[in-house]
Amino acid sequence: MSDSTITVLRPGTSTEPPAGKASESMQDDSPAALARATASNPAETDALVRARAGDHQGFAQIYSLHKRRIYSLCQRMVGNIAEAEDLMQEVFLQLHRKIGTFRGDSAFSTWLHRMAINVVLMHLRKKGLAVVSLDESIQPAPYERPARSFGGPDPVLSGAIDRLALERAIGELPTGYREIFVLHDREGLEHNEIASKLGCSVGNSKSQLHKARLKLREVLRAYSSPEGARPTASQEPATPSCRKFQAQLPGLIGTGKNLNLHPHIQSCELCRALLIDLQTIAEAARNLFPNVEPPEELWQHIESAIRDEETTLDTGKTRKE
Numbered sequence: 402m403s404d405s406t407i408t409v410l411r412p413g414t415s416t417e418p419p420a421g422k423a424s425e426s427m428q429d430d431s432p433a434a435l436a437r438a439t440a441s442n443p444a445e446t447d448a449l450v451r452a453r454a455g456d457h458q459g460f461a462q463i464y465s466l467h468k469r470r471i472y473s474l475c476q477r478m479v480g481n482i483a484e485a486e487d488l489m490q491e492v493f494l495q496l497h498r499k500i501g502t503f504r505g506d507s508a509f510s511t512w513l514h515r516m517a518i519n520v521v522l523m524h525l526r527k528k529g530l531a532v533v534s535l536d537e538s539i540q541p542a543p544y545e546r547p548a549r550s551f552g553g554p555d556p557v558l559s560g561a562i563d564r565l566a567l568e569r570a571i572g573e574l575p576t577g578y579r580e581i582f583v584l585h586d587r588e589g590l591e592h593n594e595i596a597s598k599l600g601c602s603v604g605n606s607k608s609q610l611h612k613a614r615l616k617l618r619e620v621l622r623a624y625s626s627p628e629g630a631r632p633t634a635s636q637e638p639a640t641p642s643c644r645k646f647q648a649q650l651p652g653l654i655g656t657g658k659n660l661n662l663h664p665h666i667q668s669c670e671l672c673r674a675l676l677i678d679l680q681t682i683a684e685a686a687r688n689l690f691p692n693v694e695p696p697e698e699l700w701q702h703i704e705s706a707i708r709d710e711e712t713t714l715d716t717g718k719t720r721k722e
Contacts, residue, residue: 442466449509453500460500464493464700467510471517472695477583478521480572486699488524492517493703494710518584522598525576567685570620578613585610586686604652611651614679621682646672654679 445466451459471492476485495516503512571579580599584590585606590598592606599606646665653660654676660666666673 445509449500449503453503460497461700463496463500464703467513468695468700469692470510471513472699473692474514474517474583474588475521476693477571477587478518478580479525480579484524486696486702488517488521489695489699490703490706491524492520494706495520497707497710514588518588518590518598522580525580564685564691566621566624567617567682570617570624571686573620574613574616578609578616581606581609582613582617582686586614586683589687607651611654611679614682617682618675618678643669643672647675650676650679654683 448459448462452463472485472489475488476482479485496513503509581595584595592603595606596603642665660676666676
């Protein structure tokens with residue numbers, strides 16, 4: 402759906418804020434504060450000012466500017482198109498209710514992004530999906546450990562991961578692993594932010610991310626190998642020094658340190674291959690996911706839901722009067 406053809410909510414309606422949206426704090430916010438929060442996009446500044454004042458065209462423009470990123474976030478986190486569409490609708494309904502509370506303390510895109518993440522996480526908790534325990538050991542199971550055949554080189558990912566293969570592999574992750582992988586490697590949240598949102602420790606967030614990358618490595622290697630990549634009885638197990646190094650990896654990757662200088666990496670072909678693969682997966686997650694266009698009719702559903710809410714508010718006000 403192009404931005405120029407977006408449906409406008411209730412053309413000709415009053416620009417007075419809907420009941421429940423306005424507040425004293427909103428009236429105290431200055432246009433300058435909102436301009437700072439949207440400094441890179443003057444069109445967003447104008448749309449935000451108008452949307453906060455209750456202008457429906459302004460809100461429609463906000464949707465148009467952010468629909469691709471928010472829809473793609475929902476789809477990546479739940480791995481299901483129908484659920485992503487429902488969550489997209491819920492995010493923008495919440496935005497419509499709460500836009501008057503935005504005070505420009507952070508970038509508007511960041512504020513909306515955090516709101517979308519919270520909506521998705523709440524949805525996943527309500528569904529009660531089976532997730533991987535946040536308290537389980539960070540030591541990989543035997544079939545998750547990198548291994549090599551006697552006399553053979555370690556299989557290493559090509560360095561250029563196919564986007565569709567990566568998306569499919571992420572979809573196969575357990576829910577707990579997928580949440581943290583998407584939040585950290587794709588959406589850029591720090592471990593302390595993830596820990597706060599998911600109610601776990603920073604250490605557990607790091608270990609879950611590491612285990613998610615290990616699982617993705619195995620799946621991607623299996624995709625690229627006709628015989629699969631899972632270890633067999635003929636393959637050499639990791640040495641004690643390898644296991645010790647790999648147990649430290651969750652706290653090492655992403656710190657900015659040059660791990661290629663680590664003494665163990667310099668002497669161990671096995672762990673060097675593992676490190677290259679995990680770094681490749683993290684880089685691919687940041688670069689290979691395009692933001693996709695939501696279905697055109699999704700805006701129509703959101704528009705209809707907003708109209709229903711406003712009708713309910715208007716009816717309530719009339720009864721009180």
